[in-house]
Amino acid sequence: xxxxxxxxxxxxxxxxxxxxxxxxxxxxxxxxxxxxxxxxxxxxxxxxxxxxxxxxxxxxxxxxxxxxxxxxxxxxxxxxxxxxxxxxxxxxxxxxxxxxxxxxxxxxxxxxxxxxxxxxxxxxxxxxxxxxxxxxxxxxxxxxxxxxxxxxxxxxxxxxxxxxxxxxxxxxxxxxxxxxxxxxxxxxxx
Amino acid sequence: xxxxxxxxxxxxxxxxxxxxxxxxxxxxxxxxxxxxxxxxxxxxxxxxxxxxxxxxxxxxxxxxxxxxxxxxxxxxxxxxxx
Numbered sequence: 577x578x579x580x581x582x583x584x585x586x587x588x589x590x591x592x593x594x595x596x597x598x599x600x601x602x603x604x605x606x607x608x609x610x611x612x613x614x615x616x617x618x619x620x621x622x623x624x625x626x627x628x629x630x631x632x633x634x635x636x637x638x639x640x641x642x643x644x645x646x647x648x649x650x651x652x653x654x655x656x657x658x659x660x661x662x663x664x665x666x667x668x669x670x671x672x673x674x675x676x677x678x679x680x681x682x683x684x685x686x687x688x689x690x691x692x693x694x695x696x697x698x699x700x701x702x703x704x705x706x707x708x709x710x711x712x713x714x715x716x717x718x719x720x721x722x723x724x725x726x727x728x729x730x731x732x733x734x735x736x737x738x739x740x741x742x743x744x745x746x747x748x749x750x751x752x753x754x755x756x757x758x759x760x761x762x763x764x765x766x
Numbered sequence: 767x768x769x770x771x772x773x774x775x776x777x778x779x780x781x782x783x784x785x786x787x788x789x790x791x792x793x794x795x796x797x798x799x800x801x802x803x804x805x806x807x808x809x810x811x812x813x814x815x816x817x818x819x820x821x822x823x824x825x826x827x828x829x830x831x832x833x834x835x836x837x838x839x840x841x842x843x844x845x846x847x848x
Binding site: 585586587588589595599602603606609610613614616617632636639640643644646647649650651653654743746747750751753754757758760761762765766 | 775776778779782783786789790799802803805806807809810813814816817818819820822823824825827828830831834837838841842845846
């Protein structure tokens with residue numbers, strides 16, 4: 577943060593409009609989480625029995641994948657601000673780890689469906705598939721945004737004037753990570 | 767990575783991964799779900815403040831985010847465990 581930004585009250589990472597979207601998304605997911613908690617209360621036995629069918633190991637594996645991708649993203653943002661050429665490999669590592677999340681999720685869905693645990697199995701499965709699929713769409717959009725950002729590096733591996741782009745991409749990617757942290761706790765751990 | 771920010775980010779990441787593993791293990795041991803939920807929202811707070819950059823954002827943005835974390839965590843605690 578520059579001295580001018582500190583005087584003016586802080587630095588908004590990326591474009592300000594993006595934060596309207598992020599704020600809206602946080603409100604929507606808050607409604608999702610609360611709706612799930614209400615349903616869990618109403619159908620406690622069914623939800624407890626059904627959630628034990630989830631593969632907690634795969635859920636656990638996906639969490640450090642996203643957390644580590646977030647670390648790489650934060651480092652990439654810092655590197656672009658420093659005009660450091662390590663920004664591009666860090667961004668590519670973020671994309672690779674995020675892609676790993678998608679692969680693990682695909683395995684998880686395939687295993688569940690092959691065991692007959694589908695969208696129509698019961699009310700828990702509807703919540704499970706709906707929330708994780710909406711989150712997965714966020715991951716895929718995030719990966720698209722990161723790939724676009726990765727394409728903006730010049731031949732020397734620098735992104736002159738790209739601070740807003742990389743900060744905005746990073747903010748969205750961290751949102752994806754943050755939402756998964758809550759989904760993992762609600763669906764797999766509680 | 768040479769900067770202080772990079773080292774701080776690595777420290778935050780280590781705390782987040784450790785909290786994840788701890789939450790997973792405590793679930794196995796049958797520890798209170800309320801603790802797991804609070805740890806999850808503490809992780810959310812860390813990601814928002816440290817990785818998203820909200821720590822250095824204008825105060826209204828930071829407080830809106832922190833209020834979201836506290837409010838959603840509080841409502842979920844009440845619905846799951848009250």
